[in-house]
Amino acid sequence: MTAAIVVLVVVLFLLVLFLISAIKVAREYERGIIFRLGRLLPEPKGPGLFLLIPIVDRMVKVDLRTITLNIPPQEVITKDNVPARVNAVAYFRIVEPKNAIVQIENFMVATSQIAQTTLRSVLGQHLLDELLSERDKINAILQGIIDEATSPWGIKVSIVEVKDVEIPSGMQRAMARQAEAERERRAKVINAEGEFQASERLKDAALVIEEHPIALQLRYLQTLLELGSSQSTTIVFPAPIDLLTPFLERSKSGS
DSSP: OHHHHHHHHHHHHHHHHHHHHHEEEEOTTEEEEEEETTEEOSSOBOSEEEEOOTTTEEEEEEEOSOEEEEEEEEEEEOTTSOEEEEEEEEEEEESOHHHHHHTOSOHHHHHHHHHHHHHHHHHTTSOHHHHHHOHHHHHHHHHHHHHHHHGGGTEEEEEEEEEEEEOOHHHHHHHHHHHHHHHHHHHHHHHHHHHHHHHHHHHHHHHHHHHOTHHHHHHHHHHHHHHHTSSOSOOOOOOOHHHHHHHHHHHHHHO
């Protein structure tokens, strides 16, 4: 009787172990890829609770959340033969869990390698100025190429961003001198345009004064008014005889 009880306990214990090993739970963002005797089952399991056949079934969990991949710094030579050190970041997620496990040995390593080689290849086809000023365009090119390359692995690359661009210190000084020269050129152009516009206005004023001589006298009186508002105590100014002519003529006619 005692032996029967021991056997029953052992059987129950094995049954519990069997159930524990057979019951699996996958989170909402996880899928279970099941291999039954080495053959891939058609549909992934999860999310939620599901059962596996111990010893017969083997499960590989796949995370469906977006993964952040830091692309390590790459030494590149731009199209205008400028050496640069560039790093980037890529965001991707698995859309076909079966392909991510069956079609590639390690999708993380493979995606990182294809991202590095693509970064070097694409940046080598652009000028340094384009790399610095047209980031959005280059990011879109990188995203398209990497996404196309990883698509057979069930991976969708959503964003690729170039983070930092390091160039030699000598090139930085040359770019600073170039920027300073450009600012000086713009300042000279703006100054020349201002002088041209001022000369145009002076020419228009001269034509008005030529047609209306009284305007010159009004301008003269305005200048005297401006001088009178200053802090000077003594002002010496010439009095043109033309300004006094109307008063002299009036005094003669009155006498």
